[in-house]
Amino acid sequence: MEPDEALRRALRLAVDPPAGVSIEAVRELARDDDASEWNIATAAKHLGVSPHTLRYYERIGLVRVARDAAGHRRYDAPAVRRLVFVTRMRVSGMSISDLRHYVDLADAEQDTVSERMDMLLEHRDTLRSQIAQLQLALAATEYKIATYQEVHQL
Amino acid sequence: MEPDEALRRALRLAVDPPAGVSIEAVRELARDDDASEWNIATAAKHLGVSPHTLRYYERIGLVRVARDAAGHRRYDAPAVRRLVFVTRMRVSGMSISDLRHYVDLADAEQDTVSERMDMLLEHRDTLRSQIAQLQLALAATEYKIATYQEVHQL
DNA sequence: CCTTGCGTTCGAGCGCGCTCAAACCCCTAC
DNA sequence: GTAGGGGTTTGAGCGCGCTCGAACGCAAGG
Missing domain, CATH: 1.20.5 (Single alpha-helices involved in coiled-coils or other helix-helix interfaces)
Structure with missing residues (x-):
């Protein structure tokens, strides 16, 4: 099994929500059971955006990304899933500010499900x-x- | 018959190209047989853009618009059809510069059909x-x- | 040791597509 | 005559979403 198989799987699941998916897939997406992570170049390549854009998205609070010992970004499965969502919403015309609002809600402690x-x-x-x-x-x-x-x- | 019936018809034809249309409809669209014209406010309302935008489109050469005695713009059927096309292409993501290129070709003397x-x-x-x-x-x-x-x- | 390559931060710059403002003009109604 | 409401031209301004550049850090290879 490739080292980043889990990341690719997360990416694929997020990219192609199958017609009849359900709780099963949610759980799958929700599991963070793989240590494999991507650097910014790899993440950018898979997401179809530039490293600049990835840094920008993090800067404006659309995603939180961990750092390794050298201070370099490490994109794990949750970050990748978030970015897939973000890029999809961007591509489909949601504005940055709406997206910020949404992810602020998603990251909030309280129950913000109904507003989302x-x-x-x-x-x-x-x-x-x-x-x-x-x-x-x-x-x-x-x-x-x-x-x-x-x-x-x- | 409403005075601007022909303009509305042109608009509708351009807006809703029916599935099986053909030369017939082209001829219809090509006929400039009605004297009815719109002022900028009316044209803007029907096209779903602002007067500002209409002036802008004219300024950058996307459409030619005649003037009345007072120097006010008069939108006739060809202008309206052109603007329907322009706004549709804009809405569907064609860039202004591509559109300019296209309409330059369309307005050219020579045969530019293949490039268009x-x-x-x-x-x-x-x-x-x-x-x-x-x-x-x-x-x-x-x-x-x-x-x-x-x-x-x- | 020093180059190469990939990364970092932060602020500034940019291209697109409008959008607005100022100064002006003209027509109509009161 | 004058106030109001429409229009005109022109250049400048603006919001969005990146995109870039400068100065720097770190680690591996020759």
Whole structure:
């Protein structure tokens, strides 16, 4: 078994939430049973962002990252999972400040589940309308392409 | 018939390219047979952007807009169609500079169809992967929502 | 010992896409 | 005549999200 197998597994689970997942997978994600960790370059590569961006995300409080003896960042499974979530939300248009609010709630001691739920529900709606928008744009683009092709045949 | 019926029709046609459209619709879109025009406030309202933005788009060459006797902008059907296209492409992530390139080609004298086709094809691919990304994000979000709900029931 | 390479912190800079403000113009209604 | 509400032009400003640079630290290899 590769040394960072657990990290890759966490990454994959977070990346591809299967259709019928449930408590099982949550527990899996919640387990921190592997000592394997990534340095910033490796983490950046797997997450598809730059090391600069990873440092930036940590600086603004989106993720907490441990240090090794030399003071270098070590990305463990929880950090990677958080970053997968963060990058996904960023890519899907959630603003940095909303994301900060969300992770502040997630990191809080108290029960903030209902407020986070509200944010998630709202983001879900945003995503749905975004997708609808993009599908409209796609239809328009394909329509234009088809038109050009037809015109070209005249 | 409302005075700006033709403009609304142009807007609708450009907004909702029906599945099986063809030359017919193109001709319809291409006809400039109506004298009705919009002022900047009306155009902005219908296009869902601010007057500021409309002036900005004109300034950077994305659209040409005529003036009335008083020097006020008059948005006719071609301008509206162009702006529908522009806003759709913007919303779907095409950069201003790419759009400028595209409309420069479209406004050029020469035959630039093939180059525009290339841009459209590329944008189509971008749109498809964007949609895929968003659907992933949506799945992840719904997964998280479902998880919270299950946890809440425990 | 010294270079190479990878990391650190912190503040500053930047590109994009608007967004605004100032000074002005014109038309209509009172 | 004048107040109000729409519009115009231009250059400047701004918020976001990185992105970079400078100065430094540490550890391994030649």
